[in-house]
Amino acid sequence: MASAELIDGKAVAADLRSATAARVGGLYARHGIRPGLAVVLVGEDPASQVYVRNKHRQTEAAGMRSLEHKLPADTSEAALLDLVAQLNADPEVDGILVQLPLPRQIDAQKVIEAIDPAKDVDGFHPVNAGRLATGQPALVPCTPLGCLMLLDRTLGQNMAGRHAVVIGRSNIVGKPMGQLLLGRDCTVTIAHSRTKDLPEMVRTADIVVAAVGRPEMVRGFWIKPGATVIDVGINRLPPATEGGKDRLVGDVAFDEAKAVAAHITPVPGGVGPMTIACLLSNTLQAACARRGIDMTQL
Ligand SMILES: NC(=O)C1=CN([C@@H]2O[C@H](COP(=O)(O)OP(=O)(O)OC[C@H]3O[C@@H](n4cnc5c(N)ncnc54)[C@H](OP(=O)(O)O)[C@@H]3O)[C@@H](O)[C@H]2O)C=CC1
Numbered sequence: 001m002a003s004a005e006l007i008d009g010k011a012v013a014a015d016l017r018s019a020t021a022a023r024v025g026g027l028y029a030r031h032g033i034r035p036g037l038a039v040v041l042v043g044e045d046p047a048s049q050v051y052v053r054n055k056h057r058q059t060e061a062a063g064m065r066s067l068e069h070k071l072p073a074d075t076s077e078a079a080l081l082d083l084v085a086q087l088n089a090d091p092e093v094d095g096i097l098v099q100l101p102l103p104r105q106i107d108a109q110k111v112i113e114a115i116d117p118a119k120d121v122d123g124f125h126p127v128n129a130g131r132l133a134t135g136q137p138a139l140v141p142c143t144p145l146g147c148l149m150l151l152d153r154t155l156g157q158n159m160a161g162r163h164a165v166v167i168g169r170s171n172i173v174g175k176p177m178g179q180l181l182l183g184r185d186c187t188v189t190i191a192h193s194r195t196k197d198l199p200e201m202v203r204t205a206d207i208v209v210a211a212v213g214r215p216e217m218v219r220g221f222w223i224k225p226g227a228t229v230i231d232v233g234i235n236r237l238p239p240a241t242e243g244g245k246d247r248l249v250g251d252v253a254f255d256e257a258k259a260v261a262a263h264i265t266p267v268p269g270g271v272g273p274m275t276i277a278c279l280l281s282n283t284l285q286a287a288c289a290r291r292g293i294d295m296t297q298l
């Protein structure tokens with residue numbers, strides 16, 4: 001049976017991290033500046049702790065400063081907004097990331113809107129979302145930006161006129177992904193839970209981006225032969241055998257889709273590592289933009 005080529009997100013992410021580290025070195029050598037990333041974690045969600053630890057390690061490995069703020073689960077919205085205001089005012093802080101999800105008592109949208117758009121390395125602030133939507137320079141959400149880089153590597157100039165189907169319409173993945181694909185001249189469909197006959201819709205896609213949060217929902221028979229499949233989903237399933245380790249699966253039934261697609265991202269090792277690499281690159285971008293430094297000249 002035919003088998004898709006794997007898109008090696010882990011390797012592309014390593015390349016992007018080393019390119020970022022080299023520029024961080026240039027920024028320090030020429031301007032004496034070391035970018036700082038503040039990561040705020042409220043509560044003790046185990047998955048969030050893993051991400052935050054990975055971000056911390058990779059930020060420092062790229063030569064940037066990582067400033068972690070861990071707050072108890074019962075932190076009030078006012079206290080978190082106070083911390084964000086402090087970080088906005090702190091000249092040592094170039095990027096601010098407030099890990100989602102937040103506990104119930106905190107309105108995440110309010111917190112996102114409190115972040116200085118110039119330091120919004122997640123690209124979630126309405127100013128950055130609006131800039132992306134209107135084609136102006138912006139801080140772009142890390143996950144869709146990482147997906148775009150993988151597509152650029154895989155398809156090069158062959159994206160124009162292609163039908164891209166994005167499954168999921170969240171502000172952090174689906175919607176910005178749609179904008180980025182429009183920017184590559186794709187014809188874009190954004191599907192969601194009310195989409196009628198999703199399998200038939202996906203069948204028409206040259207590019208499929210699955211960002212749903214439902215383990216292995218996208219089946220192999222949905223995929224058009226030769227399509228490119230980007231699986232954003234991160235779903236933790238209980239061990240297959242007793243005493244085994246948790247399994248991580250995507251939103252795509254990988255083995256089935258692999259037999260039909262031309263290119264596919266694995267989970268783990270696909271989009272996930274690109275998200276963190278793009279966070280580091282966004283932090284460098286924010287540090288340069290705030291000071292009027294051209295990042296491409298570093
Ligand atoms: N690899 C990475 O770096 C990252 C991975 N993720 C993963 O990506 C996935 C999506 O994340 P996120 O966007 O935050 O999720 P959200 O829960 O915010 O959004 C999920 C979207 O999927 C849609 N949806 C749900 N069920 C169906 C269905 N049966 N058919 C069609 N559409 C459906 C929802 O539709 P509706 O709007 O109608 O409710 C919604 O638009 C998750 O698995 C998450 O863990 C997220 C961020 C980063």
Ligand SMILES: Nc1nc(=O)c2c([nH]1)NC[C@@H]1CN(c3ccc(C(=O)N[C@@H](CCC(=O)O)C(=O)O)cc3)C=[N+]21
Pocket residue numbers: 050051054097098099100101122142143234248267268269270271272273275276
């Ligand atoms: N403000 C905010 N910004 C985010 O970007 C953000 C967030 N909140 N909340 C949670 C989601 C999820 N997310 C991931 C990052 C890396 C991997 C990742 O590195 N995944 C590895 C596997 C890691 C593992 O084994 O668990 C991989 O897919 O290979 C996954 C998911 C960022 N998110």
Ligand SMILES: [Mg+2]
Pocket residue numbers: 170
């Ligand atoms: Mg979400």
